[in-house]
Amino acid sequence: MRLSSKTTLVSCLLVFTVVMSCSLNTEQTATIDPETYWGENPWPEIRKSRISKLLPEAMKAANVDCWLVVCRENNNDPIAPHVGGENAGGTAAFLFYIDGEGFHSKVYSPSGEATALDDLDIHDEVVSVRGASTVGMAIDFIKESGFDQIAINSSSSNSMADGLSYTQRQSIESRLGTDVDKLVSSTELIYEWLSIKLPEEVEILRKAAQLTADWQVEAYEQVVPGKSTDADIAKFLKQKMASYGVTDGWAPDQNPNVNSGPDRGHSHATDKVIMPGDVIQIDFGIKLYDRWVSDIQRFAYVLKEGETEAPEDIQFYWESGKAGSRAALAAMKPGVTGASVDRAQRLLMQAAKSESVPWSTGHPVGYVAHDVGPSLGGGMSKRVRPSSAKLLKEGMTFAFDGFHAWKRADGTEKTISVEEMAVVTTNGAEYLIPPQEELILIGLK
Template identity: 75%
Template sequence: MKIKLIFFITLSFLLIQCSPNDEIEQKIDPTAYWGDNPWPEIRKKRINTLLPNALKEANVDAWLVICRENNNDPLADHVGGENAGGTAAFLFYNDKSDSFHSIVFSPSGESTALDELDIHENVVPVERGKSAIEQAVSFIKAQNFNKIAINSSKSNSTADGLTYTQRTELENFLGNDKEKLVSSTEVVYNWLSIKLPEEVEILTKAAELTAQFQIEAYQQVVSGVSTDAEIAKFLKQKMAEYGVKDGWAPAQNPNVNSGPDRGHSHATDKVIMPGDVIQIDFGIKLYDRWVSDIQRFAYVLKEGETEAPKDIQFYWESGKAGSRAALAAMKPGIKGVDVDRAQRVLMEQAKSEYVMWSTGHPVGYVAHDVGPNLGGSQASHVRPASQKELKEGMTFAFDGFHAWKLSDGTEKTISVEEMAVVTKNGARYLTKPQEELILIKSK
């Protein structure tokens, strides 16, 4: 994978160096770097190297995930339960000697295939007519665990997969020991927020490809003719050509907007005109697993202009400065709210209009992933996730903002959104950041 990735990044870097309005003739052949889906091996490594520590940090003895067919737990495919038919119980725990174990109580008709995947230390077949939950509870009682995490959470939907009936059955079998059940919120947070180096490589692929597609999309713009929706359609075609999926809800990906702010939205039939600042907010999903989230901005030159007007250029530079300040603030041990504050100071100095959005958010398995929220420094209340500390291996999409009033009283925001990974000593971009506004000549 590393050799293919080096080839991909090198070629992408050369393409991005082209003038924004030059024709890109050289294309990347997807078959040159796509390859087999690496998720099975990455999943196994995540379970055995990251989950033991996640249990410790959450201060629990064990984590129980109950899987089933059709209405499965959101984390089923993270633990190997995506093919569950009958109810199966997945148990992860650290023993008293600090050794990590995983055991699954699986219906006998599915246990052989699950065991052959070699994800778990032990797969126990459950006879037809018997309860996997009851057998899991018998094992739990024998281990005398004090705290057992289950997927029931008020703050994290990913950790809230246990249904009412499943919990009722679990508590009935536990009896008085049901008092030992705690939410898996912290387990899931500590586990999913960290990405393996192999995953960072894949996210780098996604970021590079996302940025390249947006540059190509801007080359399609004909002022006075092209619409936002047509440019969005071009990006959809690029996704189909490369065999990737949407980074979030297909109806709102990409969001191409040459008019006033619309928030999270779909592209409209607005015609792109000279003097417009165009925003593309776009994300793709690789291997049906890892997603990107990047924005690129362009300015449509008016007749006689060779560069953006001073006010537009100032707005761009202000937003870019905020983005750079946010990146500089990212390092292990820093709270998410402090990353937000780093760029808000610059927004105040540049007299930006208020922007309600957080500076950034975790990105990885979904566009708004599990991890610290980079926001809250100017809100009336601070999200709990904003008080979380950044750690090495966390990946983020983050913005630098500048918002201003348009002549009709509406607002426009430049949000310089990039992707980065937190390293031991700071943070680094996953793709070359946008340094200058892309300039589109009027036709």
């Protein structure tokens, strides 16, 4: 077996050398001490910065002067970890507001959690409440302050902005009385806030992407044609995750998605045996610090007897997909729509006579694999959906593909989807890590 990639993927993450003992044929894997290896979780400090630096701008962009988040135990709001409400027991009311003196945060917390919440030093003020309604006190403050637009987490289009229960909303509306018409959805506010990543978050995503790509290359080195299965590769990558103390980037049963046969979409790896002539896809993501997620694909071709390189047709499909990825990256810059990025690579797909694919060119990635932000899709549609009409902004991070799909001899379809990660910069965009330049070639053993 040999690897032909000219790009050497060197992890920028390692702070000391870790000797690993992993293969497809062993259950034993050397492990590291995650606490020592990863260091202290940076989320608490990053969260503070996100609230103080990015949230005021998001509120202004959404034309909101007050935002009310209600957190509680067992059925919490999905935004809770971003505002410090992840440990809520009794109902707590988080207020963020802008007045003549600037941006402020105030929390009405049950007394049992108030001390610990105050210790986090996230909010300007934590009011300890005993024997009274925290939401009621928050509403009283809102009414006294005379805010014009009060955002609440009730949304038909963004699950991260839809954490308020029906009964919670009833209670808020009842308490507001004649001010109820001031309520607006937090959809745009949360979109503006979560879609932008701080530079230090981009660096974490860069590290996650590098590990994800490195491990896929390493997994391909283990393949024995005619013996190894797609599930073997997936198992190898699961072992790498366990040894490094990281978790799945998305649903564990479908991460990684390893497929050496026809397209299966989002799927689990099967027991299909990898054979000469196969094109192998690995779609893989990891989560660092239980917060930031990667999403990277790497492709390989299994050489047939006597072959030293991929056949002309396979190489053409690869180059076409790669060109689409480069076109999409070149189209990314602040102020353009997600649809325009999608269109840039789909024009190349048409020129290369690719079969159509049902997937968008890309999607935001960060806190989850499919994060909040513009969809890179709809570029060839007559009616562009709202998420694809959104404008790209500096600090947004994306996972995106360059596609080429073709019909196999048996009539099934296969797609090369050169998936990389990128961040939008001041004047354009840049890959988080060096992209895959060549198909990885797996020889007979």
